[in-house]
Amino acid sequence: FAALLAREGYTGTEEIFEGKEGLMDVMGPEWDESKLFDGLGEKFKILECSMKAFPTEALTHTHLSAVLKLVKENDIKPEDVEEVTIKTIARACDILFDPHKYKPTSRETADHSLPYCIAVAIVDRKVTVQSFSEEKLKDQRVWNVINKIKGVASEEFEKLFPAKQPSEVIIKTVDGEEYSQYLEYPKGDPREPMTDDELMDKFNALSADMLSEVKQKEIKEAIYNFEKFGNVKDFMKILRVDKGV
The missing domain is CATH 3.30.1330.120 (2-methylcitrate dehydratase PrpD)
Incomplete structure (x- = not known):
């Protein structure tokens, strides 16, 4: 997001990483700046996020x-x-x-x-x-x-x-x-990922009070085909609840 802002001309502090009280200073002397660029454009950390399989602590x-x-x-x-x-x-x-x-x-x-x-x-x-x-x-x-x-x-x-x-x-x-x-890892950890069926079951359980089964199916299909939407407005319209209101 910050890179996109910079591309559009948004300006900010120039030495936020290496400057006094910048990120490197705050995080300690063992800072390895090469980690910032390791696999840049090839490895995407968002794919290593955990998903909670259970609505619990x-x-x-x-x-x-x-x-x-x-x-x-x-x-x-x-x-x-x-x-x-x-x-x-x-x-x-x-x-x-x-x-x-x-x-x-x-x-x-x-x-x-x-x-x-x-x-x-x-x-x-x-x-x-x-x-x-x-x-x-x-x-x-x-x-x-x-x-x-x-x-x-x-x-x-x-x-x-x-x-x-x-x-x-x-x-x-x-x-x-x-x-x-x-x-060693819970279901939902990137090393023990949830299956598509498990993700769908979780979505159905969480949305049951607000969405009909027909609406749930419509939203799931939209999410799995998100790249086909021309704009976000069309996608957001599909997310309207049809129960409990």
């Missing part, structure tokens, strides 16, 4: 990815669960397993409660915005599982974070079986 995502993988691949039902152990970094263990996180009373507390999120994942085999509705917060199946979930801090995982976001989930069942899953 970021530190929950690898754990949710691991739990969903376990319950789906091994057909583990809520009533089968005897104990769930989540191995994580100390910070996540302290924040997400705080005692009050076992009794969330609102959407805002539930989506930052790892025990609740894990319980919902086991019960519904998915975590969407509907997972935090008033109705779901009263779902007894979730509450039957939530107190079976515990967190364990790992020094080994501390050494890997934040370059990696490790999680190990162990589910013990009432019949004595034990299932474990280790992941």
Whole structure:
């Protein structure tokens, strides 16, 4: 954007990078300016952005990815669960397993409660915005599982974070079986990207209250053919809601 402004004659501070209190000065003496131009025009960092697969606190995502993988691949039902152990970094263990996180009373507390999120994942085999509705917060199946979930801090995982976001989930069942899953990246990380179908499912869930299925389909097709639009106005017209207004 800054380059486009400069091309059109917009002016600004000349030494914003190398000048006194400029970016290099602020970021420290180890600044490597060659990184600014490495792969310029060939590598696009926007393609390395993460996409949130779940509408929850970021530190929950690898754990949710691991739990969903376990319950789906091994057909583990809520009533089968005897104990769930989540191995994580100390910070996540302290924040997400705080005692009050076992009794969330609102959407805002539930989506930052790892025990609740894990319980919902086991019960519904998915975590969407509907997972935090008033109705779901009263779902007894979730509450039957939530107190079976515990967190364990790992020094080994501390050494890997934040370059990696490790999680190990162990589910013990009432019949004595034990299932474990280790992941280093959550679904949605550029190293573990969401599929097109998963992105569409997320869009549908987030827009269900405001868009009809017909409108959802129209918008998705427009997004995937964005380069064919002659101007942004035509695209923006398609984004008008047709429900809940």
